[in-house]
Amino acid sequence: MPVYARADVAFERGEGPYLFDTEGRRYLDFASGIAVTAFGHAHPYLIAALEAQARKLWHTSNLFRVSGQESLAARLIEHTFADTVFFTNSGVEAWECGTKLVRKYQYESGHPERTRIITFEGAFHGRTMTAIAATKQEKMVKGFGPLIDAFDQVPFNDLEAVRAAIGPNTAAICVEPIQGEGGIRPATVEFMQGLRKLCDDNGLLLFLDEIQCGVGRTGKLFAYESAGITPDVMCIAKGIGGGFPIGACLATEKAALGMTIGTHGTTFGGNPLGTAVGNAVLDLMLAPGFLDGVQAIAAELHAALNGVVARHRAVLAEVRGVGLLLGLKSVVPNGDLVQALRRNGMLVVGAADNVIRLLPPLIITRTQIDEAVAILDRTCAELVP
Numbered sequence: 001m002p003v004y005a006r007a008d009v010a011f012e013r014g015e016g017p018y019l020f021d022t023e024g025r026r027y028l029d030f031a032s033g034i035a036v037t038a039f040g041h042a043h044p045y046l047i048a049a050l051e052a053q054a055r056k057l058w059h060t061s062n063l064f065r066v067s068g069q070e071s072l073a074a075r076l077i078e079h080t081f082a083d084t085v086f087f088t089n090s091g092v093e094a095w096e097c098g099t100k101l102v103r104k105y106q107y108e109s110g111h112p113e114r115t116r117i118i119t120f121e122g123a124f125h126g127r128t129m130t131a132i133a134a135t136k137q138e139k140m141v142k143g144f145g146p147l148i149d150a151f152d153q154v155p156f157n158d159l160e161a162v163r164a165a166i167g168p169n170t171a172a173i174c175v176e177p178i179q180g181e182g183g184i185r186p187a188t189v190e191f192m193q194g195l196r197k198l199c200d201d202n203g204l205l206l207f208l209d210e211i212q213c214g215v216g217r218t219g220k221l222f223a224y225e226s227a228g229i230t231p232d233v234m235c236i237a238k239g240i241g242g243g244f245p246i247g248a249c250l251a252t253e254k255a256a257l258g259m260t261i262g263t264h265g266t267t268f269g270g271n272p273l274g275t276a277v278g279n280a281v282l283d284l285m286l287a288p289g290f291l292d293g294v295q296a297i298a299a300e301l302h303a304a305l306n307g308v309v310a311r312h313r314a315v316l317a318e319v320r321g322v323g324l325l326l327g328l329k330s331v332v333p334n335g336d337l338v339q340a341l342r343r344n345g346m347l348v349v350g351a352a353d354n355v356i357r358l359l360p361p362l363i364i365t366r367t368q369i370d371e372a373v374a375i376l377d378r379t380c381a382e383l384v385p
């Protein structure tokens with residue numbers, strides 16, 4: 001179905017932070033399949049994990065124990081707030097699991113009337129019927145009604161608006177610690193801490209969508225760590241598979257109290273292939289010093305981008321974001337910038353608010369930052385209105 005405005009380029013192979021198209025042209029990949037290929041393309045360790053699993057076993061369903069799923073869950077539990085994990089094939093399924101979980105929690109806790117979730121302007125949670133109802137954006141919802149009426153949307157980073165929106169039917173607050181599609185807009189630490197307190201004071205669950213900002217992207221394993229709080233529920237996907245489709249919904253034992261046998265399920269979610277790759281991704285990411293290295297290289301990229309913006313005020317307005325989840329607010333139409341960068345051999349992703357996203361793999365080096373800056377400088381010079 002023609003639902004995508006695809007660029008007229010097809011890639012044949014990838015190698016680390018580079019992609020090669022069918023004509024043999026090389027591109028510096030600062031799109032990473034939209035924050036997915038955390039270790040670049042064709043990483044030997046991930047290939048080995050997938051190949052080894054592919055020779056043993058592909059799929060058995062969740063009617064049986066899946067050992068890779070058990071070990072991946074145990075590791076996610078060890079390194080996060082969570083006590084329990086449900087695996088999915090995609091981000092939105094993990095998010096959907098979270099929305100079911102918060103309702104069930106309130107129902108089983110004696111508050112069946114608490115069914116509504118507070119969400120934020122600029123949020124993105126995926127494309128199912130429920131997720132588009134949560135994001136409420138015209139371009140996503142028009143023509144798809146009637147939508148589930150379960151979400152109350154308020155301005156981002158506005159704690160007073162959240163407080164005012166909490167009512168007797170509120171079950172949870174769902175937030176991206178850094179809005180990705182919304183234009184790389186980070187929640188402030190005060191906002192995240194304020195949300196935690198509002199949830200505690202009102203018997204609500206704090207539900208984080210870390211599908212884009214989680215799994216090492218900010219230089220922490222998860223973005224919430226930087227705010228000094230923990231959620232009750234969190235969905236992840238994108239980076240955890242390094243390019244293999246897998247997602248997960250993590251929760252505390254308490255929040256998941258209603259998710260008992262038969263209440264939820266999936267055929268493919270958490271299958272041996274996906275969890276083998278997820279475990280391999282965590283092997284690399286949890287290696288001593290790896291995330292410190294991401295923070296260090298991210299600081300260099302951030303500083304270099306500030307330089308680019310200072311040199312090209314007619315084209316770029318500012319640098320945004322945390323770690324390697326970075327955005328450049330554009331002065332010219334962001335689509336023009338995305339195209340011009342691609343012509344010059346660099347891939348980036350557009351976002352709302354006239355922003356381009358820079359989402360390099362977490363393995364980029366100093367040399368590749370220099371290469372990116374050179375391409376950005378050349379492209380901005382071409383685009384001066």
Ligand SMILES: *Cc1c(COP(=O)(O)O)cnc(C)c1O
Nearest residue numbers: 090091092124125126180211212
């Ligand atoms: C990508 C994304 C989703 C949806 O994930 P899919 O795998 O496309 O279903 C949800 N929330 C956020 C924050 C995302 O970035």
